Amino acid sequence: MKRRIYFLYIIWVQVVAISLSSCDDELTDINRNPNATENPQPAYLLAAAQYHAANLYWGSSTNYNSTLLWVQHWAKIQYTEPDCYNVDNGSFTTTWDTGYATLITDLNAIISSELGNDNYRGIATVWRSWVYLLLTNLYGNIPYSEYAQSVTPAYDSQEIVLRGLLEELIAADQLLSTTGGTVEGDLIYGNDITRWKQLAHSLRLRIALELADRDEDTARRVIASLWDNRNSVIDSNDAIARFVFTSSPQWNPWASAFNSRDDQRVSKTLIDKLNEWNDPRIGILAQLPQDEGVKNYVGAANSLSADAANNQGFNKVSRPGTYFLKDSSPAVFYTYAEVLFIFAESAARGWITADAETLYREAITASLNQFGIIDNRIIDSYLQQEAIRFDAAHWYESIGWQKWIAYYGQGPDAFTDWRRLGYPQLIPGPDSVLGSGELPRRFFYPVTEQSLNGKQYQIAISHQGADEITTRLWFDVANKER
Template identity: 55%
Template sequence: MLKKISYITLFALLLGSCSDKLDEINKNPNATETPLAPYLLTGTLKQGADLYWGADNNFNSSLLFVQHWAKIQYTEPDRFDVSNTTFTSLWNNGYYTLVTDLNTIINFPEQQANSNYKGIALTLRSWTFLLLTDAYGSIPYKEAGQKITPAYDTQEVVYTGLLEDLKQAQSLLATTNGTVTGDLVYKGDVLKWKKLVNSLRLRIALRISDKKPDLAKQAAIEATSDAGGLISANTDNFQFIYTSSPQQNPAAAWFETRDDFRISKTLVDKLKAFSDPRLPVYAQLPSDATVGTYVGGGNGLSNSAANDQGFAKTSKPGTYFLTSATPAVFATFAEVQFNLAEAVARGFIAGDAEQLYKGAITASLNQFGITNAATVATYLSQPSIQYNPANYAESIGTQKWIAFYGQGLDAFTEWRRLDYPVLTAGPNALLDGQIPSRFFYPGTEQSLNGDSYQAAVGAQGKDLLTTKLWFDVK
C-alpha cells in the first residue's frame, strides 16, 4: 500500500513538473510581454503608410478608379473585374493591426503612455476609421475592438463620432504633457500633431457638408478657430518618409520587379491641356526616344488592347514616385488650402475663396519641387485655371484631383464627393459604364460577422461596387 501511495505521489509531482514546462514551452520567446508605446507608435506609422500607399488600396485599385494610373497588362482591376477578396487588406490591417495597437496605447495607464501618446494614438485611430468608412461606408466603429462580432455603425455616425474623437485628441495634446519618442512623422513635435488634428476635423466637415451642412459649418468654424492651428506649410505635411530596401516606398518596390502600370491618359491629357508643370514630375517620357512626348495609358482596356499601346511607347509614373525614399503622403498644406477655399465658398467661414484656391495650387506645385515664381504665376494666370465662383466644385475638384496624384484613397473620396473632373469608364469596364463608388466588404465578414454584415447591407444598400455611400449625394 505504501509503495502504491509513493507511485501516486511521484506521478503527481511529475505531472506538475510537466505542466510547468508546458507553460514555458507555450511562451513565445520573441513576444513582448509589456508592449511599449514608442514601438507601437513606430509600427502603426509604418504599417499605415504601407497600407495607404501600397498596391491593394492605392495603385492597383483607387488610383485606377480615379484614372491617375492605368494598367498596361493584367488589366482586370482596371476593368473592375474584382471580387470580395480584393479589398481585404484595408479592412484586416486597419482593424486587426492599426486599431488594435492604437487602442493599446489609448488604454495604457499614465506610466506607460503620457497623454501626448494617447492624443497621437487617438488621432491616428481617427484617421484609420476615416479611411475605412470612406472606402466601405458603414463599418464597425463604436464596438470595434470591443466585441468579436461588432455591430456596424452608419457612415453618419462614424463621421460625427470622429469629430468628437478628434476634439478629445486635441485636448490631450500639449507641449507640457511629456515627450514622445518613436514618432517617425513629426519627431515628437506635438504642435504639428495639433495642426494635423484640426486639419482632419476640417476634412471631415467637408465630407458631411452635403448631408449635414449645419454640423459641417460648426465643425469648420471650430477647426479653423482652434488655437492649435492648421497645416500651414509643406513642412507640416503629414507624411511617412521611407528609406531604402526593405524599408522603401511600396511603389518603388513594385517597379523593381514588375512593369504593369502607366500614368493614365486621362491625367496626361488634362495636364497637357493645362500646360501643367507637374507633368514631368508625374510621368516619365516613354523609353522609346522616338516618341518624344508624354503618352498616358488608357484605362479599362482589355489585356490585348492595353499591351498593344506599347510598353516602350507609353509613360511610366514619374521617377519621383518610384524611388525608395519617396514619402507616403497622407495630408498636405495644399489639401488644407483647398478645403478652406471650399469652406469659404459654402459660407461656412469667412475668407477669400479665390486666393485660397490659388494658394492651394501653389502649395501643390511647391510640394513637387516647382518653386519658380514666374512658372507658378504663368500657370495661375491661364483662363483654364481661373477660379469659377459659380461652380467652385469644378475648379476645386479638378485641381484637387491633380494635387492628390498618388494619394489614391483620398483622391477617390474627393472625386466622389465633388464629382469633378468628369471621368468616363474604359471601353472594356464591367459596370455598364459606371466607375466604382466604394470597396466591397471582405467576404470573411459574411461568414464571421454575418448578422452585423447583413444589417449593414440592409440599411446601406447592396454590397456592390456601385452602391453610393451616405456622403456621396450625386
C-alpha cells in the first residue's frame, strides 16, 4: 500500500504541474497547452489537493511564520519581523494563491469531471469547504460564489461564506455513500467514505461555533442536531483528519524548515503554562534546550527585536519537539479533541443536555492520548489539579486555555479560536510594531488583488473594514459577552 501511495505521488506531481499551467475558461483558446492532460484522473487531483493543502496548512506563510507565532505557540529567535507583526500585503500571497489557483481549482475539476463519481465529488466538496473555511478565517470577505465564473470575481461577506459552507457540507454528505463508487488517491482517510462523512459534519460543528456570537440560534440548532447524532462526527483519535508525509522530497514542512534553518523556538507563553501545570505533553511539544547547563524547558519570548531575541541564546531555549520535526510527521487538520471541546462549550452555553465538565475532561484526555500520553495515572493526576479543574462560571477560560494547548501546531485554527473565544488573553511582546497592546486579527489581501481585481477588492474593504491585520472579521465580535 505504501508503495502504491508513493507511486501516486510521483504521478500526480507530474499531472498537476501540467494541469495548473492552463488558464481560466475565458482564456483557454489563447493559452491552451498542446501537451496538457485535458482530463486528469480524479485520483491524482485528489492526492495533489491533499498534499498541497498539508504543505499550505503547516507551511511558512500560513502557519509557522504567521499564525503559530501570533497565538504564541512558537516564537522567532532570529529574523523576528513576523513575530513583531512587521508584515505587508506581500506576506500572504502564497496562502491566497495556493488556496485558489491550486487547491480550489483542482477540487472544482474533480467535482465537474465526467471521469469521477459521487464519492469523488463528495470528498472534493468536503475538502473544498475546508479550503474556503481556511481562507475566510484568515482574510475575511473572499471570492466564493463567483470564483469559478469570473476572472474578476466579487467578494462574498464572511457571513455568506460560512452559511454557504454549512449547506455545501450537507450536500457533500448526501453524495457520500458506500454505493457512490470506488475512490483512489485519498491520502488522508485511505478511501474510507465513512470518515469523510464524519469530517463533513465535524466541519459543520466548527463553522456553527464561529456563528455563536452572531447567530446563536443557528449555532445551537446545528450543534444540538449533531450532538443527537454523535456517531456522525469524528468520534475517536483514529478518525483524526491528517496527512502523513513520507520522506524526501515529500517532507513535513517543519522538518524541511529545520533542516535548513534554525529560526523558531517554542513560545515562553506556552512553555510557562506547561511548566506551571506540570503538563505531561511538554516533552512532546518541546525539547530541552541543547545547552547542558539548562535543565528545564525554557520558552522564547515573542515580539522581540532580532538582537533581543538572539540574546536569549540559541541553545538556551527549547526547540519544538522531535516528534514534529521528523520527515514523516503528520499535518493534522481536525482532531477528536476539538469535537469534544466544541461539545463541552455547547453544554456550558446550555445548547445541549450534557455535562460540560465531563466533556471538558474527555477533550483533554483525547488530546493527551493524541500526543502519546496514555497512562491513566498520569492523566488522572493532571486532571485533578486545581488549576485544571473545570470552572463552570468561567468556562471560556478553562476551555480557552486547554483548547489552545490541544491546537499546538494547528496555527490557523488556534488563531481562529483565540479570536472567536477571546481566550487565552495573549499579550504582545515589547517590540511589536502595532503598539497599544494590539495583536493581529487577519491576513492582508495579496497585492495582486489590488492590481488585478481592484474594483472588487475596494468593495470588499468598504464592507469589511481597512485592509489591515488589526481589522476584526465578521465572526470576531468585539466586547464579547461571556
